[in-house]
Amino acid sequence: MKITKEVLITLLSIITTFQAYSQTKFTEQKAGHIYHVSVPDYMTKSVTLNDVATMQYINSAKNAYLVIIDDSxxxxxxxGIKFASLKDFHDDNIKHLKGEENDPVESKATEFEINGNKFxxxxxxxxxxxxxxxxxxxxYLITYVETKGYYYQIxxxxxxxxxKNLLADFKKISASIRD
Structure with a gap:
């Protein structure tokens, strides 16, 4: 009888512990962000162009460079940051590239949509x-993209x-982004 009592107490402890853990609710969380971009074969991955970029490619022989920064x-x-429009996102970010001492000249922007994403x-x-x-x-060809959950700076x-020799490729890169 002594063995049966110990086994019964151990079994009840295991069941009680299992029930306590099984009542805990779990919610799946997402870590990281995946997006896709078509990049020309002549460019190779880099990590030296920008500290906050999530994608960087380079071809120094062609003087071609690509950096993508994504913002959730x-x-x-x-x-506490919310943009009313993609233009507002542009206006907030372009000032970092321009720099007053660099004599910046920006072209008139074009706005368009591809697969429901705003450019x-x-x-x-x-x-x-x-x-x-x-x-x-x-x-630079600067493209700001707004998807459902992200802003991208390409x-x-x-x-x-x-x-001018690279512009067609740069436009293909920018238009290819999807998440």
Missing amino acids: KEELEMK YQSELSVNFKEKDDLEVKIT LCWSLSSEY
């Missing part, structure tokens, strides 16, 4: 002065002298 709308709102795209030309006062002219750039 939910995380922005938790920080706001412009070109930005800037002049950077190197340490030896050598001036480098760079042109920055494609090159030397201004090479930009």
Whole structure:
């Protein structure tokens, strides 16, 4: 009888513990964010272009560069940031690229929609002065994209002298984003 009593107490303890744990509700949480972009085969992955970019590609021989930064709308709102429009998102972010000392010139933006995602795209030309006062002219194709849950900044750039040769590829990259 002594063994049966111990077995019964152990069994009841296990059942009680199992029921206590099984009553706990679990909610699946998402970590990380996956999106897709078509990138030309001549570009290779990089990690040196931008500290906050989630995707970076480069081809230094062609002077072609790509950086994508994604911002969760939910995380922005938790920080008290909410944009009324994609243009507002553009206006808030473009100032970081322009810089007053760079003589920035931005083209008139075009707005369009692909697969329900909103796009706001412009070109930005800037002049950077190197340490030896050598001036480098760079042109960006800047595309801001708004999806249901995210904002994306797609920055494609090159030397201004090479930009027109890469523009078609830059536009294909920007238009291909999906999440």
